[in-house]
Amino acid sequence: MRRSHSAPDMESFRSILKSKGLKATPQRLAVHEAMLSLGHACADMVCEQIRKSGNACVTVASVYNILSGLSTIGIYRRIPTIDNRVWYDVLTRPHLHIYDRKRNEIKDLSDEDFASVATAYFKEHSPKGYKVDEIDIQLVCHRSRNSKKL
Numbered sequence: 744m745r746r747s748h749s750a751p752d753m754e755s756f757r758s759i760l761k762s763k764g765l766k767a768t769p770q771r772l773a774v775h776e777a778m779l780s781l782g783h784a785c786a787d788m789v790c791e792q793i794r795k796s797g798n799a800c801v802t803v804a805s806v807y808n809i810l811s812g813l814s815t816i817g818i819y820r821r822i823p824t825i826d827n828r829v830w831y832d833v834l835t836r837p838h839l840h841i842y843d844r845k846r847n848e849i850k851d852l853s854d855e856d857f858a859s860v861a862t863a864y865f866k867e868h869s870p871k872g873y874k875v876d877e878i879d880i881q882l883v884c885h886r887s888r889n890s891k892k893l
């Protein structure tokens with residue numbers, strides 16, 4: 744069982760695969776290496792990154808299957824976006840995201856205060872008949888003219 748919610752390095756990735764009875768195929772290794780460098784990505788972005796690195800030959804369909812399978816066993820986290828594309832995140836602990844629709848990129852929003860306020864609020868105010876397991880908040884944004892800091 745993984746204790747850390749940070750992205751596993753290549754060595755840890757191999758041991759996680761082994762512990763789950765999965766082989767460290769060149770395709771899986773290439774996908775993980777691409778995910779480590781991208782952080783947040785869709786299957787086509789991972790495929791493009793692998794193609795650029797020249798490490799392995801992997802089709803978009805295989806990349807999609809690998810990402811989906813690895814997220815099922817908790818290595819990546821799925822991030823649904825409003826445009827219905829599924830993104831994957833190497834950081835699996837709950838955290839907030841900024842989704843820039845114009846640039847088509849997702850970044851982590853480091854605002855632990857807001858995350859704990861939201862968690863505390865929904866602990867007290869769960870929707871009737873539901874228990875909140877996790878809070879997934881995504882800010883859909885575009886860059887303002889004056890922002891060069893992000």
Ligand SMILES: [Zn+2]
Nearest residue numbers: 832834850851
């Ligand atoms: Zn993230």
